[in-house]
Amino acid sequence: MVQGTEGYRFRNWANTYSCQPELYFEPVSVEELQQILDLAKQRSKRVKIVGCGHSPSDIVCTDDYLIRLNHLNKLIKVDKEKQQVTVEAGMVLSDLNEELASLGLALSNIGAVSNVSVAGVIGTGTHNTGIKHGILATQVVSLTLMTAAGEVLECSDSVNHEIFQAARLHLGALGVILTVTIQCMPAFHIQLQQFPKTLTEVLNELDIHLKQTEYFRFIWFPHTDKTTVFYGDHTDKPIKTTSNWLWDYAIGYYLLELLLWISTFLPCLLPWVTRFFYWLVYSAKVTQVKRSDKAFNFECLFKQHVSDWAVPIEKTGVVLGQLSEWLDRNPDVRVHFPVEVRFVRADEILLSPCYKQDSCFINIIMYRPYGKEVPREKYWAMYEEIMRRNGGRPHWAKANSCVRKDFENMYPAFKNFCSIREKLDPSGMFLNNFLEKAFF
Ligand SMILES: Cc1cc2nc3c(=O)[nH]c(=O)nc-3n(C[C@H](O)[C@H](O)[C@H](O)COP(=O)(O)OP(=O)(O)OC[C@H]3O[C@@H](n4cnc5c(N)ncnc54)[C@H](O)[C@@H]3O)c2cc1C
Known part of the structure; x- marks a missing residue:
C-alpha cells in the first residue's frame, strides 16, 4: 500500500504561498495513484496535484492530500510521421525539450521557463508570444484524464470533444491528467x-x-x-x-x-x-x-x-x-x-x-x-x-481578486466548464480554496 508523508510543507516557486497537507505522495505508477484516490475517497479527503509549483497563487494549496507526479515523467510514444509525442503528465519541459531535440523535433512555442510540468503549464493556460501562436495548450492533440470515479477518459477533438476543450485548461479541477499528446514540429x-x-x-x-x-x-x-x-x-x-x-x-x-x-x-x-x-x-x-x-x-x-x-x-x-x-x-x-x-x-x-x-x-x-x-x-x-x-x-496561474460572478462575465464558456466539472467531480474531490472562490 502506498505511503504518504506527514509534515511536508509545500511552497510555490516565488515563496509567496505555502500549505502543509495532511499527507504528501509521490506515486511511481498509475496504480499507486489510483490507490491514493481510493484512500482519499474512503476518508473523505480532498486531493491536489502539484506540477513544479511555479504558479504565483494558492492554486495547488490544500490541507488534505497533495500528490506530485515527478515519477510519472517519461516520454512514452513518438509518432514521427505526425510529429507528435505522448508524454506522462509529470514530465518537465526542460526534459521534454532535450528528448525532442534528440528526435529532431521541437515545440512551436513555450513560456519563459522550462522547469515546469506538462500538465501544469496546460492547466493554467501558460502562454508566450506570437500572434500566430495560441496558448501552449493549443499544441495538445489529446490527453488522458483519471476522474474522481477512477475512470480513465481519452479526450481529443474526436473523442469526448467537450471534455477535451475543458481539460486542455483544466485548473486541476477535473481529475488527474495522466498523459498528454503534443503536436511538435521539426527542430529549429x-x-x-x-x-x-x-x-x-x-x-x-x-x-x-x-x-x-x-x-x-x-x-x-x-x-x-x-x-x-x-x-x-x-x-x-x-x-x-x-x-x-x-x-x-x-x-x-x-x-x-x-x-x-x-x-x-x-x-x-x-x-x-x-x-x-x-x-x-x-x-x-x-x-x-x-x-x-x-x-x-x-x-x-x-x-x-x-x-x-x-x-x-x-x-x-x-x-x-x-x-x-x-x-x-x-x-x-x-x-x-x-x-x-x-x-x-x-x-x-x-x-x-x-x-x-x-x-x-x-x-x-x-x-x-x-x-x-x-x-x-x-x-x-x-x-x-x-x-x-x-x-x-x-491568467489562471496568477492571483487576482475575481470571484465566480466576474469569471462568468469575462469568460463566455465559464458555465460550460462548471457543468463539466460538476459531472466529472460531483463530490468536489479536486477542489481547494482557490477553486471554491472561482466556482461558488
Ligand atoms: C519564473 C516564472 C516564469 C513564468 N513564465 C510564464 C510565462 O512566460 N507565461 C505564462 O503564461 N506563465 C508563466 N508562468 C506561470 C507558469 O507557467 C504556470 O504557473 C504553470 O502552471 C506552472 O507549471 P507547474 O508545473 O509549476 O504547475 P503548478 O503550479 O504546480 O500547477 C498548476 C496547476 O496544474 C495542476 N496540475 C499539475 N499537474 C496536474 C496533473 N497531472 N493533473 C491535474 N492537475 C495538475 C495543479 O493542481 C494546478 O492547478 C511563470 C511562472 C514563473 C514562476
Whole structure:
C-alpha cells in the first residue's frame, strides 16, 4: 500500500504561498495513484496535484492530500510521421525539450521557463508570444484524464470533444491528467533581435511589428516612455549568442536586487533605477541565434509578485496609455520594471483568456528584494480596474481578486466548464480554496 508523508510543507516557486497537507505522495505508477484516490475517497479527503509549483497563487494549496507526479515523467510514444509525442503528465519541459531535440523535433512555442510540468503549464493556460501562436495548450492533440470515479477518459477533438476543450485548461479541477499528446514540429533555430523604441512608436507601429515577425513582444519601462522590442524568427543560421558580463557573472542581479532593496526606503529612486538599467542593459541593439526552446525561455531574475491579464488585442494601446497616465498622476506609487507585453492567437478552449479573441497579455511585476515585501496594493488594484474596464481576463496561474460572478462575465464558456466539472467531480474531490472562490 502506498505511503504518504506527514509534515511536508509545500511552497510555490516565488515563496509567496505555502500549505502543509495532511499527507504528501509521490506515486511511481498509475496504480499507486489510483490507490491514493481510493484512500482519499474512503476518508473523505480532498486531493491536489502539484506540477513544479511555479504558479504565483494558492492554486495547488490544500490541507488534505497533495500528490506530485515527478515519477510519472517519461516520454512514452513518438509518432514521427505526425510529429507528435505522448508524454506522462509529470514530465518537465526542460526534459521534454532535450528528448525532442534528440528526435529532431521541437515545440512551436513555450513560456519563459522550462522547469515546469506538462500538465501544469496546460492547466493554467501558460502562454508566450506570437500572434500566430495560441496558448501552449493549443499544441495538445489529446490527453488522458483519471476522474474522481477512477475512470480513465481519452479526450481529443474526436473523442469526448467537450471534455477535451475543458481539460486542455483544466485548473486541476477535473481529475488527474495522466498523459498528454503534443503536436511538435521539426527542430529549429530562432533569430532574436532586440532594439529600443519609445512606447509611442511601438504602439503606433503595432500592426507592422505583429506582421513583421513571428514571435513579437516588448517590455515597457514604467515611469518612462522607453521600451525594448524583441523580434523572434525561424532561421537556418547557426547558433550565435552574445555574452553579457552583467548577467553572465550575475553582477546585474546583485546590483538590481541591491538597488531595489534601497528603493524600498526611498521609492522616489525607482524611476532612476529603471532608467539606469534601461541604459545599462536594454537600450542596446542585440542579435542572437538560439535553439528554439532557449530562445523562448528568458531570465526571470529573482522572486516576485506578478499579475498578468489578457485584453482584446485592439485594446493594447488604450490599456498601456491608461496605465502610464495613472502612474504619472500618482507619484506616490513607484513600480518595478518591466511591464511585459505579449500577443496570443484566439482559440476555442473553454477557460482560455484567448477564447475566441486574439489577445494581448500585459504582465506587471513587483520584486521582493532579499525576500522583502514591497507595497503593491494600489498598483495592483488600479491595474485590475483598468484591465476589467477594457474587457480583460486574468491568467489562471496568477492571483487576482475575481470571484465566480466576474469569471462568468469575462469568460463566455465559464458555465460550460462548471457543468463539466460538476459531472466529472460531483463530490468536489479536486477542489481547494482557490477553486471554491472561482466556482461558488
Ligand atoms: C519564473 C516564472 C516564469 C513564468 N513564465 C510564464 C510565462 O512566460 N507565461 C505564462 O503564461 N506563465 C508563466 N508562468 C506561470 C507558469 O507557467 C504556470 O504557473 C504553470 O502552471 C506552472 O507549471 P507547474 O508545473 O509549476 O504547475 P503548478 O503550479 O504546480 O500547477 C498548476 C496547476 O496544474 C495542476 N496540475 C499539475 N499537474 C496536474 C496533473 N497531472 N493533473 C491535474 N492537475 C495538475 C495543479 O493542481 C494546478 O492547478 C511563470 C511562472 C514563473 C514562476
